[in-house]
Amino acid sequence: MERVPLERKVLNENDRIAADLRARFQEQGTLCLNFISSPGSGKTSLLERTLSSLPKGERVAVLTGDIQTENDANRLKRYGFPVKQITTGGTCHLDARMIERHLADWPLEDLDLLFIENVGNLVCPSSYDLGEEAKIVLLSVTEGEDKPLKYPSIFFKSQLMILNKVDLLPYVPFNVNAAVENARKVHPGIEIVKVSCLKGNGLDEWLIWLEKKRQAQKEKQPAAVR
Amino acid sequence: MERVPLERKVLNENDRIAADLRARFQEQGTLCLNFISSPGSGKTSLLERTLSSLPKGERVAVLTGDIQTENDANRLKRYGFPVKQITTGGTCHLDARMIERHLADWPLEDLDLLFIENVGNLVCPSSYDLGEEAKIVLLSVTEGEDKPLKYPSIFFKSQLMILNKVDLLPYVPFNVNAAVENARKVHPGIEIVKVSCLKGNGLDEWLIWLEKKRQAQKEKQPAAVR
Numbered sequence: 280m281e282r283v284p285l286e287r288k289v290l291n292e293n294d295r296i297a298a299d300l301r302a303r304f305q306e307q308g309t310l311c312l313n314f315i316s317s318p319g320s321g322k323t324s325l326l327e328r329t330l331s332s333l334p335k336g337e338r339v340a341v342l343t344g345d346i347q348t349e350n351d352a353n354r355l356k357r358y359g360f361p362v363k364q365i366t367t368g369g370t371c372h373l374d375a376r377m378i379e380r381h382l383a384d385w386p387l388e389d390l391d392l393l394f395i396e397n398v399g400n401l402v403c404p405s406s407y408d409l410g411e412e413a414k415i416v417l418l419s420v421t422e423g424e425d426k427p428l429k430y431p432s433i434f435f436k437s438q439l440m441i442l443n444k445v446d447l448l449p450y451v452p453f454n455v456n457a458a459v460e461n462a463r464k465v466h467p468g469i470e471i472v473k474v475s476c477l478k479g480n481g482l483d484e485w486l487i488w489l490e491k492k493r494q495a496q497k498e499k500q501p502a503a504v505r
Numbered sequence: 506m507e508r509v510p511l512e513r514k515v516l517n518e519n520d521r522i523a524a525d526l527r528a529r530f531q532e533q534g535t536l537c538l539n540f541i542s543s544p545g546s547g548k549t550s551l552l553e554r555t556l557s558s559l560p561k562g563e564r565v566a567v568l569t570g571d572i573q574t575e576n577d578a579n580r581l582k583r584y585g586f587p588v589k590q591i592t593t594g595g596t597c598h599l600d601a602r603m604i605e606r607h608l609a610d611w612p613l614e615d616l617d618l619l620f621i622e623n624v625g626n627l628v629c630p631s632s633y634d635l636g637e638e639a640k641i642v643l644l645s646v647t648e649g650e651d652k653p654l655k656y657p658s659i660f661f662k663s664q665l666m667i668l669n670k671v672d673l674l675p676y677v678p679f680n681v682n683a684a685v686e687n688a689r690k691v692h693p694g695i696e697i698v699k700v701s702c703l704k705g706n707g708l709d710e711w712l713i714w715l716e717k718k719r720q721a722q723k724e725k726q727p728a729a730v731r
Binding site: 318346348401421428447477 | 647
């Protein structure tokens with residue numbers, strides 16, 4: 280059984296395409312963010328809140344992945360920005376080739392911001408580079424504060440942890456300090472923002488983080504293209 | 506890239522070991538249940554509630570899977586029954602070989618009931634038969650009622666859906682009827698029990714389901730061994 284070498288081959292191929300995507304994003308000054316979490320932690324809700332806060336003219340688009348259904352794309356299209364559903368049909372993660380293919384008819388020079396909502400899975404998506412500038416992991420307070428220790432790879436690789444559903448803190452056994460400590464054990468430099476996508480708490484802080492990243496991405500763009 | 510044939514080879518090998526495990530479970534009258542859900546839906550809490558309700562002399566054991574940490578085994582050991590942690594070290598699911606290996610020093614004739622808590626992942630574990638009598642999927646009301654449609658494989662393959670955290674229904678946008686309808690769209694025959702592992706609601710109904718299954722498993726045992 281030559282499982283490991285084959286997996287490596289698949290990942291090498293993925294990394295090659297992802298590096299190519301990353302170069303194109305940087306060339307065009309497009310900030311690409313890859314949102315990863317368990318099913319139901321609030322990725323789509325966070326994107327709904329974010330899209331609804333952006334001025335209509337913003338050059339923003341979303342690719343949203345699921346195994347089945349177009350539900351998320353339908354929810355996100357209501358905000359007036361281009362959205363495409365990537366239906367993986369069983370595959371537990373998005374890969375760089377799916378992103379490349381779904382971007383084929385979206386000229387990147389028209390995009391300042393590309394959100395990728397991954398398949399709901401705290402494990403497998405962490406192995407697939409999509410060319411993003413940053414991975415963002417969502418954890419909701421209903422999931423338990425030990426998740427960063429149990430699923431370390433995605434917390435290690437994410438620049439930002441969004442702790443969602445803080446409105447439920449009075450009703451669930453969840454120790455915020457322990458969760459933060461666990462995330463920092465795995466990844467000392469991880470940034471953390473606490474929000475409730477249902478009630479709206481903390482979203483300003485997230486939008487400030489996003490704006491800073493957009494500025495930084497613009498500054499990475501080669502002067503000749505700016 | 507011969508990815509698909511290789512995956513098939515891995516799954517065929519898994520199915521062979523799982524069939525062997527299933528035959529051994531039936532021979533010994535051991536009821537084996539495989540619990541699958543997203544991270545944090547309450548698999549460990551349900552097992553804690555279940556173990557604490559069983560008389561001390563019951564012949565029950567637990568195998569609990571995680572990518573990292575022994576947290577769940579430590580939580581479950583407090584109830585006085587044998588518990589082993591299977592730490593997969595990155596693998597996103599349990600497979601039949603892991604079960605076979607961890608059962609090597611547990612004589613099945615001493616076990617009436619074997620609980621397997623899978624890695625928290627609503628996708629990949631559904632492809633791996635562990636020789637169980639039934640898969641049980643947990644969905645918590647914080648995850649959204651569309652999950653059966655988005656992750657159909659596990660809802661299709663599970664005999665029972667446990668809808669957990671019903672104590673949070675007043676605080677989250679979740680339509681129980683829609684969730685039930687979605688689960689039945691994917692799997693018309695799925696049984697459904699609604700519980701709160703935190704508050705205790707509905708656990709009697711789960712324990713009755715469990716007892717019925719145990720009786721049925723005993724009846725499958727060849728008369729000679731009974």
